[in-house]
Amino acid sequence: xxxxxxxxxxxxxxxxxxxxxxxxxxxxxxxxxxxxxxxxxxxxxxxxxxxxxxxxxxxxxxxxxxxxxxxxxxxxxxxxxxxxxxxxxxxxxxxxxxxxxxxxxxxxxxxxxxxxxxxxxxxxxxxxxxxxxxxxxxxxxxxxxxxxxxxxxxxxxxxxxxxxxxxxxxxxxxxxxxxxxxxxxxxxxxxxxxxxxxxxxxxxxxxxxxxxxxxxxxxxxxxxxxxxxxxxxxxxxxxxxxxxxxxxxxxxxxxxxxxxxxxxxxxxxxxxxxxxxxxxxxxxxxxxxxxxxxxxxxxxxxxxxxxxxxxxxxxxxxxxxxxxxxxxxxxxxxxxxxxxxxxxxxxxxxxxxxxxxxxxxxxxxxxxxxxxxxxxxxxxxxxxxxxxxxxxxxxxxxxxxxxxxxxxxxxxxxxxxxxxxxxxxxxxxxxxxxxxxxxxxxxxxxxxxxxxxxxxxxxxxxxx
Ligand code: AMP
Ligand code: ZN
Numbered sequence: 264x265x266x267x268x269x270x271x272x273x274x275x276x277x278x279x280x281x282x283x284x285x286x287x288x289x290x291x292x293x294x295x296x297x298x299x300x301x302x303x304x305x306x307x308x309x310x311x312x313x314x315x316x317x318x319x320x321x322x323x324x325x326x327x328x329x330x331x332x333x334x335x336x337x338x339x340x341x342x343x344x345x346x347x348x349x350x351x352x353x354x355x356x357x358x359x360x361x362x363x364x365x366x367x368x369x370x371x372x373x374x375x376x377x378x379x380x381x382x383x384x385x386x387x388x389x390x391x392x393x394x395x396x397x398x399x400x401x402x403x404x405x406x407x408x409x410x411x412x413x414x415x416x417x418x419x420x421x422x423x424x425x426x427x428x429x430x431x432x433x434x435x436x437x438x439x440x441x442x443x444x445x446x447x448x449x450x451x452x453x454x455x456x457x458x459x460x461x462x463x464x465x466x467x468x469x470x471x472x473x474x475x476x477x478x479x480x481x482x483x484x485x486x487x488x489x490x491x492x493x494x495x496x497x498x499x500x501x502x503x504x505x506x507x508x509x510x511x512x513x514x515x516x517x518x519x520x521x522x523x524x525x526x527x528x529x530x531x532x533x534x535x536x537x538x539x540x541x542x543x544x545x546x547x548x549x550x551x552x553x554x555x556x557x558x559x560x561x562x563x564x565x566x567x568x569x570x571x572x573x574x575x576x577x578x579x580x581x582x583x584x585x586x587x588x589x590x591x592x593x594x595x596x597x598x599x600x601x602x603x604x605x606x607x608x609x610x611x612x613x614x615x616x617x618x619x620x621x622x623x624x625x626x627x628x629x630x631x632x633x634x635x636x637x638x639x640x641x642x643x644x645x646x647x648x649x650x651x652x653x654x655x656x657x658x659x660x661x662x663x664x665x666x667x668x669x670x671x672x673x674x675x676x677x678x679x680x681x682x683x684x685x686x687x688x689x690x691x692x693x694x695x696x697x698x699x700x701x702x703x704x705x706x707x708x709x710x711x712x713x714x715x716x717x718x719x720x721x722x723x724x725x726x727x
Pocket of ligand 1: 300
């Protein structure tokens, strides 16, 4: 299997450290609002990675963290705590906010058919592990303490910024006036933030440095170490994480553990809406609920994401989503063919399946994988498959589902009554009794089927 590695900026042969076992750490949601479609794009891309690795014969241990503390409005160390901000707005505690939006996230996983990660640890359940790692960093001389907390001194880390290929000297020279004048370097980041002296926070803990809460990045370093070990096989996130969050995770983990943090870095490109960045102020901050409110199946959104390459930025429009819904419908009609294998033909469906798999294992090339299927599908526009072709299509759909999770193969045959109606209509057509045939078409439609009369055969497909 081949996979792009952000660290090398190249597609590489993927070889895990331990035979068939793959340790995968994926940055999860900050549970302070409903996840938006951009977040879901990244989570669907993780799922494609897990499914493809699993199909390639690997046993994937995926950790996806739930960020329920420490993520500030600015991805640096400035601004309000996101959890606290929503808590104030909704007049609830940060704990209640975290609980609510964590369950919204779990529900979304189901609606989008995302394989639940093997482990979804919460940052607030791992405060001790985070404190322990900060202590190690402190002992090794990577930290310093200023008025508002304990910081990581990036100048002590010789290869700081290697993932993002940051030009530190250029940045240092051009740096704006720092938000926090006590910071030694503009890139330094908080490991432990102290609670304001005059204020009690909903979420705060005792620590050797005083009462406060962990910085955003340390949770991932601490939980990756606890659950997956010091060196993991793959670390994933959205591309926004490259310059700050993942850069800082690497600095912490490699400084504390003394070994390479992750062999591969997997990043999902951003989705924009109507060609602009998603933001609440622009009112283009769409969620699964917004999609459902337009009577569109959330699985159409999965289709929209799946048909694009994960490393290519995409643009969300409602028209594009409608088109994806149509494409999914088309694939479902293809799935209906497996129950109608009475035609004649010898198309090599198995070769198509092999080509599909090859594209998927080549850095998850979903657009190419789907194109070979679309080409095959076109061959059945006007005819029914033979029983051999139907059985091979069934196998292909099963394989596609394993990789893409579009639930194409989960159909059962139509019931006897519907079959009887189709047969009666066929007879009426042979007798050129068009009136009866039209009447039966209406009856068939009432059974949730539509019929397409081609020169060789009548092909049915499900309408719902
Ligand atoms: P957050 O809830 O902000 O911590 O983000 C959760 C995940 O969604 C992270 O991996 C982000 O990189 C990713 N993400 C955020 N916005 C977008 C977007 N517009 N498109 C794709 N991924 C995104
Ligand atoms: Zn992370």
